[in-house]
Amino acid sequence: MLTETTKPISHAKNASTVSLKINGEDKSLVLKPWVTLLDCLRENLDLTGTKKGCDHGQCGACTVICDGKRILSCLTLAVMKDGSEITTIEGIAPSGDLHPLQKAFIEHDAFQCGYCTPGQICSAIGMLAEGKANTEAEVKELMSGNLCRCGANTNIINAIMEVKNGGNYE
Amino acid sequence: MNDFDFYKSESIADAVEKISNHTDSRFIAGGTNLIDLLKYNLLRVSSLVDVNSIKNQSVTEKDGLVLLNAFATNAETAYHPIIEQRYPLLSKAILAGASAQIRNMATNGGNLLQRTRCYYFYDANTPCNKREPGSGCSAINGYNRNLAILGTSEHCIAIFPSDMCVALSALNATVCVTGSEGERRIPFSAFHRLPDDTPELDNNLLPNELITSIELPAKGFEKNYSYLKLRDRNSYAFALVSVATAMELENDTIKEIRIALGGVASKPWRVQEAEDFLQEKAPTRENFSLAAEIILQDAKGFEFNTFKIELAKRAIIRNCLMALNPSSQLPGAQPSA
Numbered sequence: 001m002l003t004e005t006t007k008p009i010s011h012a013k014n015a016s017t018v019s020l021k022i023n024g025e026d027k028s029l030v031l032k033p034w035v036t037l038l039d040c041l042r043e044n045l046d047l048t049g050t051k052k053g054c055d056h057g058q059c060g061a062c063t064v065i066c067d068g069k070r071i072l073s074c075l076t077l078a079v080m081k082d083g084s085e086i087t088t089i090e091g092i093a094p095s096g097d098l099h100p101l102q103k104a105f106i107e108h109d110a111f112q113c114g115y116c117t118p119g120q121i122c123s124a125i126g127m128l129a130e131g132k133a134n135t136e137a138e139v140k141e142l143m144s145g146n147l148c149r150c151g152a153n154t155n156i157i158n159a160i161m162e163v164k165n166g167g168n169y170e
Numbered sequence: 171m172n173d174f175d176f177y178k179s180e181s182i183a184d185a186v187e188k189i190s191n192h193t194d195s196r197f198i199a200g201g202t203n204l205i206d207l208l209k210y211n212l213l214r215v216s217s218l219v220d221v222n223s224i225k226n227q228s229v230t231e232k233d234g235l236v237l238l239n240a241f242a243t244n245a246e247t248a249y250h251p252i253i254e255q256r257y258p259l260l261s262k263a264i265l266a267g268a269s270a271q272i273r274n275m276a277t278n279g280g281n282l283l284q285r286t287r288c289y290y291f292y293d294a295n296t297p298c299n300k301r302e303p304g305s306g307c308s309a310i311n312g313y314n315r316n317l318a319i320l321g322t323s324e325h326c327i328a329i330f331p332s333d334m335c336v337a338l339s340a341l342n343a344t345v346c347v348t349g350s351e352g353e354r355r356i357p358f359s360a361f362h363r364l365p366d367d368t369p370e371l372d373n374n375l376l377p378n379e380l381i382t383s384i385e386l387p388a389k390g391f392e393k394n395y396s397y398l399k400l401r402d403r404n405s406y407a408f409a410l411v412s413v414a415t416a417m418e419l420e421n422d423t424i425k426e427i428r429i430a431l432g433g434v435a436s437k438p439w440r441v442q443e444a445e446d447f448l449q450e451k452a453p454t455r456e457n458f459s460l461a462a463e464i465i466l467q468d469a470k471g472f473e474f475n476t477f478k479i480e481l482a483k484r485a486i487i488r489n490c491l492m493a494l495n496p497s498s499q500l501p502g503a504q505p506s507a
Contacts, residue, residue: 014173014174014175014176016176032173033173033174033175033176033218034171034172034173034174034208036205055209056206056209057202057206057272060269060271063271069245069274070270070271070274071271071274071275072202072271072272072275075201075202075205075206075272075275076201076205076275077176077198077201077205077218079176079220080198080201080220080222123270123271126270126271126274127270130270132249135501137500137501138501140405140501141405141501141502142270142501143270144269144270144404144405144406144502145268145269145270145271145272145406146269147406
């Protein structure tokens with residue numbers, strides 16, 4: 001299904017059509033080249049689950065999954081990802097049941113303010129799919145791009161380890 | 171960020187032609203540094219030429235040599251079986267840099283071209299000769315904790331922040347580039363520049379030249395190697411000091427050794443005299459300590475970074491000892507127990 005965005009769009013001469021499959025839905029947007037993927041998601045598509053923390057690639061709050069890989073949407077121009085498939089926090093549990101990581105985050109009290117949580121969970125999904133972390137030390141190292149300023153990091157790692165070891169990750 | 175035009179390129183020739191046809195244009199690959207510089211208005215462009223479609227196989231073997239595709243991501247390269255098995259030093263160094271997300275985006279060519287992280291370079295309200303030639307250096311008499319101790323000039327004490335390049339330096343890589351005038355090959359040691367009186371030039375790439383691949387010699391030092399990165403937090407921070415050691419042992423003596431330092435200069439730092447000194451010697455703490463003295467003999471500290479001289483010496487000794495037992499290395503290139 002192709003849906004045109006209803007948001008105001010730029011008609012300047014260097015704007016171009018960008019096609020993205022976001023959470024399984026085809027989207028076509030007319031965007032100026034300088035629009036980041038993060039701003040495109042939040043401002044043009046109303047997908048505000050992806051957070052803008054530092055906007056400079058230092059905090060990981062804007063992490064999304066692009067063609068199966070976790071990336072920072074703040075350091076990516078939307079136009080560079082023309083034709084890509086993007087999964088945001090809104091798209092990780094399409095059936096309506098919580099994703100195993102969402103359940104584990106609740107069970108482990110793995111957030112206080114919750115601002116870093118969408119990025120943490122998208123990053124953890126990418127990390128588990130990569131299959132490079134075997135030990136807790138390796139999980140910590142490969143999750144270091146996501147900062148939690150509340151101090152929930154211990155519980156975040158515990159939640160991820162439970163899903164990793166529980167074998168209920170899909 | 172200012173407004174700009176955006177062009178996709180389908181081939182190396184197409185990319186070079188497109189950039190040659192536009193003034194104030196830049197190539198964009200991963201964009202992890204470039205987009206940040208654009209956001210801070212430290213860089214203004216009239217157009218970007220996207221080179222991401224050029225990507226081919228990330229790592230290929232050719233006549234015993236190995237070619238890293240310039241447009242492949244850092245993560246693809248670090249986890250490639252050829253790199254993990256034949257050049258584990260390179261794999262470890264790449265994985266010590268940035269975060270997993272950034273390594274999924276950042277490319278090999280872009281790693282060589284990242285700008286310094288000097289606070290003053292990033293602060294457009296302060297003079298900086300690298301950002302604005304002739305304006306002065308705020309770092310020399312400023313807060314210079316994370317800045318250079320080797321190869322500095324009166325005009326600039328910025329460091330080059332790459333981890334990957336420290337390993338590429340130790341491995342004697344070659345940078346393959348293509349420009350309007352054709353292809354050329356640049357030895358790694360001649361790629362990055364010292365600041366001298368032109369700190370605005372980070373490297374010897376000519377205008378409109380595109381890095382297309384990085385060539386690794388056959389010798390990968392897969393038996394004895396180590397990468398150690400010391401920083402203010404355990405992970406996801408730039409190095410205060412890092413060391414890459416590649417060693418070949420024969421009958422308990424050092425047949426060949428390469429020691430490259432990161433975080434101390436505007437380019438990965440190697441000292442031939444120290445490597446020659448260690449040749450045919452026993453791989454002992456005493457000998458590594460003597461080599462460390464040679465490597466740091468010309469070091470010059472500033473108000474807040476003099477500690478780096480002793481830190482670098484200790485890092486060299488520790489890392490060379492770790493290279494005797496590479497399995498002792500920890501995730502994130504932290505010091506082993």
